Amino acid sequence: MKKALNIKPNAQTPKYQQIVDEIIERIQQGVLKRGDQLPTINDITNQLNVARMTVIRAYEELRERGIVAPQHGKGYFITSTDVQATMHIFVLFDAMNSYKEILFQALKESLGDKVSIHLFFHYHDITVFENVIVNNLGNYNFYIVMPHFNDDITDIVKQIPKEKLLILDIDVEKLDDSYAVLYQDFEQNFYQGLTEALPMIQKYKSLTLFLSKNQFQYTPMGILRGFKRFCEENNVTNEVINELAFDHLEEGHAYILFLENDLVRFVNYANRKGLTLGKNIGLMSYDDTPIKEILDDSGITTISNDFVQMGKLAGRLVHNRQKGKIASDCKLIVRGSL
Numbered sequence: 001m002k003k004a005l006n007i008k009p010n011a012q013t014p015k016y017q018q019i020v021d022e023i024i025e026r027i028q029q030g031v032l033k034r035g036d037q038l039p040t041i042n043d044i045t046n047q048l049n050v051a052r053m054t055v056i057r058a059y060e061e062l063r064e065r066g067i068v069a070p071q072h073g074k075g076y077f078i079t080s081t082d083v084q085a086t087m088h089i090f091v092l093f094d095a096m097n098s099y100k101e102i103l104f105q106a107l108k109e110s111l112g113d114k115v116s117i118h119l120f121f122h123y124h125d126i127t128v129f130e131n132v133i134v135n136n137l138g139n140y141n142f143y144i145v146m147p148h149f150n151d152d153i154t155d156i157v158k159q160i161p162k163e164k165l166l167i168l169d170i171d172v173e174k175l176d177d178s179y180a181v182l183y184q185d186f187e188q189n190f191y192q193g194l195t196e197a198l199p200m201i202q203k204y205k206s207l208t209l210f211l212s213k214n215q216f217q218y219t220p221m222g223i224l225r226g227f228k229r230f231c232e233e234n235n236v237t238n239e240v241i242n243e244l245a246f247d248h249l250e251e252g253h254a255y256i257l258f259l260e261n262d263l264v265r266f267v268n269y270a271n272r273k274g275l276t277l278g279k280n281i282g283l284m285s286y287d288d289t290p291i292k293e294i295l296d297d298s299g300i301t302t303i304s305n306d307f308v309q310m311g312k313l314a315g316r317l318v319h320n321r322q323k324g325k326i327a328s329d330c331k332l333i334v335r336g337s338l
Contacts, residue, residue: 004047005039006303015050019058024083027067038068038076060138064088066116069139078289079114079139087115089318090140092132093248094148094218095123098260098289103307103314109145124148124218130156142318144168144225149179166317169310170220180317181325184305186222189279189330193252193303194230194287196332197284200301204254204282206237210244212259219258223286227256252284254338260291267296283337307328 007018021295025034034065037048044055047180059076062068069079080088089111093100108117118140122129126149133156147153154174157167171183194201201207209227211219224240231238241248244262248322249255249269257263263285267277277282277296285292288304310328317326 001271005044007048007050015048016054016058016061016183017056017078019044019048019055020061023058023062023311024067024323027078027083029083032081034078034081036078037074037076039076063139064141066118066140068136071268082116084114084252087111087141087318088139089115089117090116090120090136091141092120092122092129092143092145094146095121099287099304099307102289102312106308106311108311108316110312111318112315118191122148126151126153126156129153133157133159140164142166142319144314146170147172148220152223162323166314168314171327177323177324180183180321180323182310182314182317183325183327184220184330185327186220187226188222189305191230193286193330193332194227195209195234195335197303197338198234200334200338201236201254201282205252206239206240207231207282208248208253208255210241210255210257210262212257213242214261246272249273249275249281249290251280255282257288258286260289262294263295263300277337290331292336296337301338303330304333 005019005022007015007022011018013021019166021144023032023038032065041052041055041059045052059068063070065287066080067078067083068076070076091104093104104119112119120132122132129147129149137159142164144158145158146168147157147170152174154172157165167175167179167181167183169184171181171185175181227238230236243258243333244265246269249266255266263283266283270277270281277283278298283300285300285302286304288302291301292300305328313326313328316322
């Protein structure tokens with residue numbers, strides 16, 4: 001920044017705010033661009049004859065708005081020229097798929113145009129999960145985190161100030177109601193959905209749950225518990241498998257799959273074997289998506305959270321800074337596959 005900052009010592013506007021306003025003005029004018037380094041705290045302190053804490057407060061506000069970020073040992077740099085945004089939000093998902101795209105778009109719309117969102121992914125790697133969080137602490141006004149792990153991640157997410165954190169989709173049991181958590185009760189949702197579908201499931205000899213090892217598919221332990229509880233209470237012959245092969249499909253049996261690619265493969269296998277979904281072979285899924293509405297013409301029966309509503313509610317929780325644990329609604333969507 002070639003030209004020194006200028007403030008008015010006797011102005012009503014606080015000195016730290018004048019520093020913030022002048023840096024923003026220079027960004028708007030194109031004088032400061034993304035990647036440019038700002039003067040050091042000591043330099044501004046000496047140039048403007050202000051207290052060191054005044055400059056620190058100005059830089060901290062710019063950092064919380066996502067406009068600048070510190071680099072260890074180097075100082076502060078411009079990271080965003082989107083100075084119109086009133087909030088800069090960090091969002092950490094496991095991976096992107098159809099239902100998370102629906103969730104993200106609903107969240108984005110609910111948060112509004114004045115919010116800037118940076119989206120990150122951890123791909124079910126707990127080390128990546130922690131590193132991405134730690135490397136971005138203090139750089140955003142708010143953090144929305146989807147901790148899709150069956151391991152305890154309490155200590156990791158506790159590094160984020162609770163007033164700036166929303167846990168999404170998963171309940172972290174060790175966090176109390178002073179945190180904001182919007183979650184799916186996977187065990188109860190899966191159990192309840194299967195219970196509603198019981199008359200259709202009873203047409204078949206057994207029910208097989210396919211748990212893929214694909215890194216883009218996270219299966220909460222609650223799903224497995226809900227499945228086992230349902231089968232035990234209703235004397236349903238059941239099996240859990242991790243590999244889906246052509247030979248697994250048998251006439252008169254029903255199956256539960258999650259990933260869209262696996263569903264397409266299943267339908268292809270069924271067609272090759274001359275089996276018709278909903279008549280002599282059954283198929284269900286969890287988490288509804290557009291392709292599941294139309295796959296095999298009549299669609300796939302699903303047990304699903306409403307991800308549009310979840311995204312909208314998440315946006316309201318962020319704006320209202322609402323705390324507490326909220327379980328999202330889930331329902332059985334009956335289609336021709338069962």
